[in-house]
Every structure is written in structure tokens, then in C-alpha cells.
Amino acid sequence: MQSRHRHEHAFTHFNPLLREGLTLLSRRNMLKASIAGIAGLSLPGLLRMRAQAAEAGQALKGKKGVILLWMAGGPSHIDTWDPKPAQPLQNRGPFSVIGTKLPGTFICEHLPKQAAMLDKFT
DSSP, X not given: OOOSSSSOOTTGGGOTTSOOSSOOOSHHHHHHHHHHXXXXXXXXXXXXXXXXXHHTTOOOOOOOOOOOXXXXXXXXXXXXXXXXXXXXXXXXXXXXXXEOSSTTOEEETTOHHHHHTGGGOO
16 A cells, blocks of 8 residues: 555554454454453443432432543643753753642643642542
8 A cells, every 4th residue: 555645654553454353463452352341241231230320319429530641742741741840951841830739749831720620630
């Protein structure tokens, strides 16, 4: 297959054109199949229990959400979450830092909303 681009695609190492599914030729594919199987076995049971609890009028524990930041090609951790303001200029990001809701923790000045709720992060 001839590529029209002069550079390699950002996700080439994920082997997007290789057959997946039950082709277990690598440990990675074996793990994918195992996790999919476990999720397939446990998810229907979890949803059934939630529906039964809702029908019985039982309060469900607080819902929690997860946001995964998969930043391929994004800003460096030194420029955002780990600015290292006490380091020499060549070892830290170019931006200033601001305090966060978590005492003694600082992040980039351009992330004020994240700084306001950093005590809730994992």
C-alpha cells in the first residue's frame, strides 16, 4: 500500500492494518482477548444488579467518572502537570506556575480550572 504522506503516521506502532480479534499471535492480543472476556462476563451482571437496585428503590452509591488523557503528541508534562519551577531554565517548562487546591502542589499557569479541582484527581 502506497502512502501519500512523506512522514510516518502517528499511530503506526499500533499496527492498525493487522488482523485482530481471536488471532492470538502476541501477548498483547492475548491480554486484549482476556480483558474482553472478563468484561463480557462481568458487565451484564453489574448492569442487572444496578437495575434491580433501582427497581427496589435502593440508593446507588455515587457515580464516578474517569477521563483518560491520551495525549499523543500533546504538550510535555513539564509544560503542564509537572512544571518544576525550582529547576534551572533548561530543565523546566517556559510557563509560570499557579497553586492548586491541593496544598503544596503547583501546575502550569494555563490550567486554572484543573488547579481548582486538583484535590479530586487520582
